[in-house]
Amino acid sequence: MKQRNLLSVLAVSTGLLISSSAWSQVKLSPVVSPQPQNKTQGKSQVINSIIVVVNDEVITRQELNERILGVELRLKKQGTPLPDRADLQKQLLERMIVDRAQMQLAKENGMRVDDVMLDRTMLRLAEQNKMSVQEFRNQIEREGTSYAKFREEIRDDILMQRIREREVDSKIQVSETEIDNYLAAEANSKSAKQELNLAHILVSIPENASAEQIAVRRKRAEEVLQKLRGGADFAKLAVTYSDSSEALKGGDIGWREQDRLPQLFVDAISKTKVGEFSDIVRSPNGFHIVKVNGKRALNDSKAPAAVQQTHARHILIKVSQIVTAAEATQKLRDFKQKLEAKTATFEDLAKTYSADGSASKGGDLGWLYPGDTVPEFEQAMDKLAINQISDPVISQFGVHLIQVTERKTDELSKDRLRIAARQAVRERKSDEALQDWLREIRDRAYVDYRLEDK
Secondary structure: OOOOOOOHHHHOOOOOOOOOHHHHHOOOOOOOOOOOOOOOOOOOOOOOOEEEEEOOEEEEHHHHHHHHHHHHHHHHHHOOOOOOHHHHHHHHHHHHHHHHHHHHHHHHOOOOOOHHHHHHHHHHHHHHOOOOHHHHHHHHHHOOOOHHHHHHHHHHHHHHHHHHHHHOHHHOOOOHHHHHHHHHHHHHOOOOOEEEEEEEEEEEOOOOOOHHHHHHHHHHHHHHHHHHHOOOOHHHHHHHHOOOOOHHHOOEEEEEEHHHOOHHHHHHOOOOOOOOEOOOEEEOOEEEEEEEEEEEEOOOOOOOOEEEEEEEEEEEEOOOOOOOHHHHHHHHHHHHHHHHOOOOOHHHHHHHHOOOHHHHHOOEEEEEOOOOOOHHHHHHHHOOOOOOEOOOEEEOOEEEEEEEEEEEEEEOOHHHHHHHHHHHHHHHHHHHHHHHHHHHHHHHOOEEEOOOOO
């Protein structure tokens, strides 16, 4: 398989890594694999125990052990030197606390992922890896994880992504002035557009930190930089020291267009060659060290690109505690049969049953550009012929029945260019907004450490 280890999908589960001095008060017992209890022994062994309470839920020693072993396996396969076990324990336990707090918040807001939606996600993951679902399952199990466990971790990942979209992405504000400045910078730029593959280490600063706290965190960042200059492995130090959500990937952010990255990062590595790293740079979240893993050029044409527009309509049935994805899917299959038999019209069904704002217009969404809709919707829509009706399509909004009525090719208008600029500025802001939100929910959570004495 040419792709990276499949389980790396989960290695980057959402969450904020260790970001406070709380660990100075905490000592973890050495991790050992759970052993069966032998009643004939004079001293019984503890098989499992509660190590942390997060609000009204617990994290057990066995859960932590399993996560540590899984991450160590992935790091070995990625060729990343393993950090000290104690450092890895701290990172992972803090990650698990924040993940648990996110899932609790999602469930409190009525979010859920049923089996039909999960099956669709597993199918997409298999397709992305150019495998059938069975081949995908076999590969996961060869890598040492049960398929059932993998599915449940993906379910949790979807829940966390949904609550992020609601609590973070939807609240990022972009002003008209920011858009004007972005477009002006693009027009005046003399350098070719490029994509960057970056990694970073974040030493975070607590909210409302004192000058003394900031100095302590700065010193920690300087110690990391000194280790890097001494030849230490960047990925290993990221796993050990970084407070970012990418820490367990060795700090890897991956490939992004330059204008989608925080400007702070772009400025920091403007003169940095591939394989090198920046000096320490400061953001509101803390101190960063940025490494350049790769650069590649993009098409630098300034002319508005010709794009395909699609005129589509849809019927949306939202998934809730009352209506499952399976029930919504079956209802839309029934609608499709009626439409194909011409016993009902798309417009009438949309007006009567669709839960979208377009219902009053018979489900008409107007002309759509690439990127106007969520990926699942757009991928299904792009495969349709004119007047063809899709099978039910599951997205984060519910289940859709889609019909394409027209297509045309057009140049991007000024309005569309501003929309694209708004999205680029939004993406620049998203990383910092996410870290702020994760820190907030971590601070709000009730966390009670119940670690065994050594």
